[in-house]
Amino acid sequence: MxxxxxxxxxxxxxxxxxxxxxxxxxxxxxxxxxxxxxxxRTLGKKLILPDSLMIYAPFSNYLADSLTILNSKYKVFSKINASCGDCVQNIKEWKKLSLEFRKYNIPIILICQSTDDFGLLKYTYNASSDFSLNTHFFLDSNNEFLKLNTFMNKSDHFETVLTNKKNEIILMGNPTKSNEIKNLYINEFKKE
Structure with a gap:
């Protein structure tokens, strides 16, 4: 039994x-x-930018202005959690990538959201010159960017997009985390 x-x-x-x-x-x-x-559902749709975004430019080498961004054939937008230490540290990867994308005149626009009034981001970038970057930081205090572009909440893979001049989404994925995605972005730049 x-x-x-x-x-x-x-x-x-x-x-x-x-x-x-x-x-x-x-x-x-x-x-x-x-x-x-x-x-x-997302490719080909327009990325929506809220009017409430504020520019944060802690670096002396901040080159581009909004007219340059507006007139670019392509733009890379990425959402950054500015309250997350690892996420803020990963901005160094965007620095490396911005040097590579610069030869194609592609602006990288980092849209930062925060639960700590951007304290961690500001402290990190004011305290260290290692982080100096010639890319664009936009602070989204009301989290409007994610409310207008809800697809970015579906997966970490969707937090970065490549858009054309009209802000229509062409590619999705973070080129700092994948060489395959980076190559897709570069191939798109070379088409022009």
Missing amino acids: TYKLLTVKKYLILFIFIIAMLSCSKKKEDKTESLKFTID
Whole structure:
């Protein structure tokens, strides 16, 4: 009797494991379908910029003005959580990328949101010259940018977009985190 009970328990555990694995793969498929749906609905749409954005230019080498950005054939927009230490530190990656994108005259526009009144961002950039960057910081105190562009909340992959002159989204993905995405961006620049 004990042997039968042990065998039943083994089969029950195996059955639960199989159900759990099937459930995980179903969730993964659903998530992939959801991401694909978001991409299909977003590409070609206009990125909306709120009027409430404020420029933050802590660097002496801040080169571009709003007219330069407005007239650029392409623009890279990325949402940055300025209350997150790792996110603020990752802006160094944007510095490296901005040097590479500069030869194509592509402005990188970092739109920062914060829960700490941008204290961490301002402290970090005022305290260290290692972070000096010739890109554009825009502070979004009311989180309007995300409210107007809700697709960016769906996945970390959607927090960065490449737009054309009319701010229509051409590509989605963060070129600082993937060489494949960076190459897609560069290939798009070279088309012009």
